[in-house]
Amino acid sequence: MAPYSPPTGGRGGKLRLDFNENTVGCSPHVLKRLLEGLSGSGLAVYPEYVETKRALAEFFGCPENSFTLTNGTDEAIQVLVNTYVDDGDEVLLLRPSYAMYRFYAEVAGGTVREIDYRPGDLQFPLEELLEAITPKTRAVLIANPNNPTGSATDLAGLMRILARAGNAAVLIDEAYYEFFGITALPLVRDYPNLFISRTFSKAYGMAAMRAGCLLSQAENVAYLHKAQSPYSVNALAATAICAAVEDKRYVTQFVNEVLAAREDLYSGFRRMGIRFIPSNANFVLFHCGDRAIPVRDRLREMNVLVRDRSYELPGYLRVTVGTRRQIAQFLAALEQIW
């Protein structure tokens, strides 16, 4: 089992289109609340989540006992897997997807089975996945939209998965929900095997803070608490969550900017004759053939960071969609070396 080693380090001062982050930063309201939070001796005190849980319950329109705060989506995956997957249990994943599903499934001793996204267009392999689910399947971990493909399934597809995977915990990781607009939240009431993770690391611009949550029926959430540290979320992260959901307009504006920039990006790719996978999120796979690594390296020399995915999707790089201005800068750099 290989450790997950993301190529971070030395990203400062560059156009960071490699980690699907918010490329302009979090809401000023978040910063203001954090500055207030630093006054006094509050840092010496163990975190309290009362205010944050109240704010999130209102934000999601659900009871406070139907979610748990998590240290980013990573802890959401870990807590879910540690609660439901024992040694040798079957865990179903899609490939390629977010690396931490496999990581935590293996740490828990699970037996991982992977279904490939559809060759060619990389669309969601609904029928193949449904066929692979058996009564022995203990967990199904899906990102919707998926990273790095950008493809997604609709609620009808999810309902078929949930109905078929009756013996499994089904995680729908909605890290990129804000760019997609379709959530499985309304299904929680009807499907006791549904778990949904959300994060403040992407559209909300708070990746540094490690703040997320995991939602499900209250009875399930009580089980999740049995595998979770009571203090896994930093108190400043909890404060930042409160402030972030108070400023919905900020995120809406950023998302609108990204969606416009994504159109610009598609146009640029078409102009240059570059094949790409249309995306439901704030990143797009584009095809560089044999030149994937050299293109990434040349872009880096021009202070533009993109992410190599060619090791799992031959020929593909992934670029995060920032503002229209940032995408213009990316396209200008790419055009120079293409």
Place this chain on the structure above:
Amino acid sequence: MAPYSPPTGGRGGKLRLDFNENTVGCSPHVLKRLLEGLSGSGLAVYPEYVETKRALAEFFGCPENSFTLTNGTDEAIQVLVNTYVDDGDEVLLLRPSYAMYRFYAEVAGGTVREIDYRPGDLQFPLEELLEAITPKTRAVLIANPNNPTGSATDLAGLMRILARAGNAAVLIDEAYYEFFGITALPLVRDYPNLFISRTFSKAYGMAAMRAGCLLSQAENVAYLHKAQSPYSVNALAATAICAAVEDKRYVTQFVNEVLAAREDLYSGFRRMGIRFIPSNANFVLFHCGDRAIPVRDRLREMNVLVRDRSYELPGYLRVTVGTRRQIAQFLAALEQIW
């Protein structure tokens, strides 16, 4: 398996002698660095730990690959257990001790065996522990000094444990090291089964930040990374660690104040004829007999918080040692109701 539910909530505005925190707050230098860290769009970026790892390596006088940053001591325990304990493996604990050892051992499917601290004086049960270690023991988790007893073992005792537990990962949780002054760090070189956790939640006054680390031989640390999220520590927590180790004088002064206040506390207990367990840390168990819960409740009404331990040590409450002034306030309150 019961979830760990600490009685937090509503602690604001009270004299908080219930969680062994630093009762005056972290170094002003930490706050200054955090304020600087909040400028710019840094919060949108995934954490980088380069500077923090360099600062900690210098602080501990060890190579950067001989420790991993952790989301408080809780994650240190979790990563160690997830790396070395599989379903059914034997985990040896002392009783009473920090609740999260048992918690994570059970989440990992380990079989927990507990050795009691010596009845009466609650001293470290070295011989009993040595006798309990067998070739089947996969992990031994020890707090030194221990919470809530305040008792400890010396390096000679630890060396005997490490030598006997050759098939086990031995965790020495040094959360209260700063008040004790004896560390197992010099033993890391000679004992490949030794793991040491440190935290910034106690003497350093950063409990809100969830910042700690786990030290061992480099080869072990490489294994630990295989069970750990690459971003489990919040970027502001990483910044705070850097700043904290730059201001050693602040912690030394706080520790000296606590040690002086602990003497005042002992004197106060003796004056009132209250039995107590002399401690190596910033908390002391004192005996209230049948009145433990009422005494805790009466103190709370006077805005003084202490922690009930009578459910595991009949008749005992635990009080955190703050400043001399805070301890005088506690003793005055206690005297009124005793």
